[in-house]
Amino acid sequence: MTSNNDYNLLSKDVMTEILSRLPLKSLFRFRCVCNDWYTLIKASYFIAKNQQKNNIRLLVHHYDYKILRYCVGIFPDETLGKTSPVYFNLDELGIQNYPDCLIGPINGIYCVYGRYEDHMCLWNPATNEFRHIPLPRPDLPSYIADFNNIFGFGLDVMTNHYKVIWIRQFWDDDIDCPYDPETISVYNLCTNSWRLFDYYFDTMRSIRNSSGNDTYINGVYYWLTDSSYNDFRILAFDLNNENFRELPAPSDIPKTQFGELASYSDSIAIIIYHPTEIENYIDIWVMKGEGFWTKIITTGLILDILAPLGFWNDDHLFIRTRSAHLILYNINTLESRDLGNYGGDSALLVHKFRESLFSLKEGDNSFSMGQP
Structure with missing residues (x-):
């Protein structure tokens, strides 16, 4: 037979699972139901569990x-x-x-x-x-x-x-x-x-903030650096020991290209493009290990591109256009969706x-x- 303690433990687990699936607005209200719910909803493990379900x-x-x-x-x-x-x-x-x-x-x-x-x-x-x-x-x-x-x-x-x-x-x-x-x-x-x-730092190189996406991966933050010849390198900062290290970028990138750093499937990616060309393609390189790169795709023709802004998921890329629109671009089907105009910014x-x-x-x- 199941003891009262086992029943209470099971009830708490079930209740935790149910509450963790609720939206934040509901959880804010339910904190007032009782002290047990208040304590649960404020607990760090519950917050993490709820966030992963959002x-x-x-x-x-x-x-x-x-x-x-x-x-x-x-x-x-x-x-x-x-x-x-x-x-x-x-x-x-x-x-x-x-x-x-x-x-x-x-x-x-x-x-x-x-x-x-x-x-x-x-x-x-x-x-x-x-x-x-x-x-x-x-x-x-x-x-x-x-x-x-x-x-x-x-x-x-x-x-x-x-x-x-x-x-x-x-x-x-x-x-x-x-x-x-x-x-x-x-x-x-x-x-x-x-x-x-x-x-x-090398005074001949500039450190660039990322394209706006989170370039923090597993305790390390990454920036893209380049020189006047677009000679890319990666600057990494380990938040544990608070040390910098520099990593090579893909060796096959032409010196005339532009690049942005972004996160991709829990890895760091470099998105290479050239907005001055009429026929603009994008190369996407993913770092499989620190300093080891694999090109995963070269996209089809993309018109009116000003800069890539990172990934929505593994097959969709955000693009800022010269006409001030935000585009969601499918790198496999080449289809795009206009997400609005943002004033030439x-x-x-x-x-x-x-x-x-x-x-x-x-x-x-x-x-x-x-x-x-």
């Missing part, structure tokens, strides 16, 4: 020239192209006018940076919670100006601590050239502090994420969900 959503981030500010919107469901994005009121983030950098997501959380207001925060779009991050202030002479900001955001898989990488590049106004060295800072959410350290980026109950307002212990 549908993947598409988030767009672009500048709206009509209202002169950056905007963030989410498509309501997976039927992309049949509905328009629903936009957020970003005033609550304290980065009212210039949330020009959006990195992530990790467990449904984004790192948001406003360059001109010099603010940074973490943001959960599903709950609209945010948490401001104190910024490091480098002690530099007055003639040294801010020039470029490169970011990464990921999870230290050894400690489950969330970290932000900030590479700051400066300009020396006195001699009108880049200021060396860059300032590199790593923020640890658990300690709410930054660590500054030195790393000397070359800063249009897209992200895919799953909604999460992950809390940003309950102290550092809430940040322990494990792998995204």
Whole structure:
């Protein structure tokens, strides 16, 4: 016979499974049913279980020239192209006018940076919670100006601590050239502090933020770097030991091509294209091991391309066109779907994420969900 304890254990497992399949709006209400449900729904393992059952959503981030500010919107469901994005009121983030950098997501959380207001925060779009991050202030002479900001955001898989990488590049106004060295800072959410350290990059190479997709894979964040000859290399940062390493790009890429870095099936991919050509094809290379690349496809002819923006799934690619449209392109059937016009904004980026109950307002212990 089944004992009362076994029955209670089974009941709890069944109830956990049922609740984990519910949408976030329902779970917010059900937290008030009883203390047991409140405790369960706030538990990190339940939050992770619920997030994995949520549908993947598409988030767009672009500048709206009509209202002169950056905007963030989410498509309501997976039927992309049949509905328009629903936009957020970003005033609550304290980065009212210039949330020009959006990195992530990790467990449904984004790192948001406003360059001109010099603010940074973490943001959960599903709950609209945010948490401001104190910024490091480098002690530099007055003639040294801010020039470029490169970011990464990921999870230290050894400690489950969330970290932000900030590479700051400066300009020396006195001699009108880049200021060396860059300032590199790593923020640890658990300690709410930054660590500054030195790393000397090749001054002939530029570090590029990713195409807007999450290029964090298994504890490592990746950036694409290139020189004036489009000689690509990969810069990797291990969030566990907080070390950089440089990896080769595919050796067969012509020097005249353009490239974007994106995630593809839990791997890093380079999307190679040439927007100045009338007949434009795209080559997609996937890194099977660090520094080992395989070309998986060369697409058919794509017209009016300005830049690829990453993948929706393994066979669909987002493309920003010269006519300011966002296109979802099937790399196998060559069919495309128009997802709307975004006002000629070359800063249009897209992200895919799953909604999460992950809390940003309950102290550092809430940040322990494990792998995204």
